[in-house]
Amino acid sequence: MCSQIVNAQFLTASDTSESSVKRYKSIINANKEIVEFIEYSLAQKGLPKHLRNLALIESHFDRKITSGAGAVGVWQFMTAHANQYGLTEQNRTDLYKSTKTATVSLTNLYKKYNNWVTVVAAYNCGEGNIAKAMASAGSTQYHIFYKFLPEETINHVKKYLNACYATGELQSVLSNYNSSRMNTVFFVNGGSRKDLGGLSETEINAGFNLNIIADELDVEVDKLLSWNPGINEELQQKGESTLHLPTDLMPDFLLRKNKILSRSIKEGHTSNTKQ
Numbered sequence: 001m002c003s004q005i006v007n008a009q010f011l012t013a014s015d016t017s018e019s020s021v022k023r024y025k026s027i028i029n030a031n032k033e034i035v036e037f038i039e040y041s042l043a044q045k046g047l048p049k050h051l052r053n054l055a056l057i058e059s060h061f062d063r064k065i066t067s068g069a070g071a072v073g074v075w076q077f078m079t080a081h082a083n084q085y086g087l088t089e090q091n092r093t094d095l096y097k098s099t100k101t102a103t104v105s106l107t108n109l110y111k112k113y114n115n116w117v118t119v120v121a122a123y124n125c126g127e128g129n130i131a132k133a134m135a136s137a138g139s140t141q142y143h144i145f146y147k148f149l150p151e152e153t154i155n156h157v158k159k160y161l162n163a164c165y166a167t168g169e170l171q172s173v174l175s176n177y178n179s180s181r182m183n184t185v186f187f188v189n190g191g192s193r194k195d196l197g198g199l200s201e202t203e204i205n206a207g208f209n210l211n212i213i214a215d216e217l218d219v220e221v222d223k224l225l226s227w228n229p230g231i232n233e234e235l236q237q238k239g240e241s242t243l244h245l246p247t248d249l250m251p252d253f254l255l256r257k258n259k260i261l262s263r264s265i266k267e268g269h270t271s272n273t274k275q
Helices: 002-010 018-030 032-044 049-059 079-084 095-113 116-125 127-137 142-148 151-166 170-188 210-217 221-227 231-238 250-267
Strands: 199-205 240-246
Touching: 018 032, 018 049, 018 151, 032 049, 032 095, 049 095, 049 116, 049 151, 079 095, 095 116, 095 127, 116 127, 116 142, 116 151, 116 170, 127 142, 127 199, 127 250, 142 151, 151 170, 199 250, 210 221, 210 250, 221 240, 231 240, 240 250
Parallel strands: none
Antiparallel strands: 199 240
16 A cells, blocks of 8 residues: 555656746747647647647757757657658758657557556657666566666656646546556457557567466466467577567566576477467
């Protein structure tokens, strides 16, 4: 019970002062046309309007701003992130093209993480850092793994929650976070691989025995294979594959990963191929 209270306190606005609220609101009011365009673009993609606050804390809606790290424009795209989505170096300052790219990036991140708090963190520090933090914490839940993220990212999420408090959208963000924690596993029951909403992913190599993974996680091998169609073939052909597990099981796998690998090597992994 105590940890739930701590978590609830952590995932909330850290600055609800009148001056903070006024500051965020005044930046929005000073950039009404840009804000309206961003909100329209988000709505077109079925994304919540509160994501306009990501541009608010990233750049204060300044298209010409360049950060010390070299991130450019309203959405503060780094070159690599921009290139990933076909946004050229020059077009990072183009409001229309960069916003279109940001909506695609945010949609993809949400499909992967299923809550906006983790999406904001991933947008700031990259998916690789999120994966490392989750592995270090043995959890896919932001309020547990955040301690392993860069300080700048932790502060970025705090700023986002403060901005959402200022715009009256904090409750929506927190409700989304809590419902994703409670409901992710139900999306996959009897589930289809097409909807990875409730599945988290990690990389494994051919040293892992799927039967032992199933045994350690106390799930049926058939269920494990239903979450991972084609995994046997991929492990045999490439020697590695992405393993998908329900979000609530992933921390258990990460915590026992070394033990599972040791058992797999000890007991042999030829039983991966299931007839």
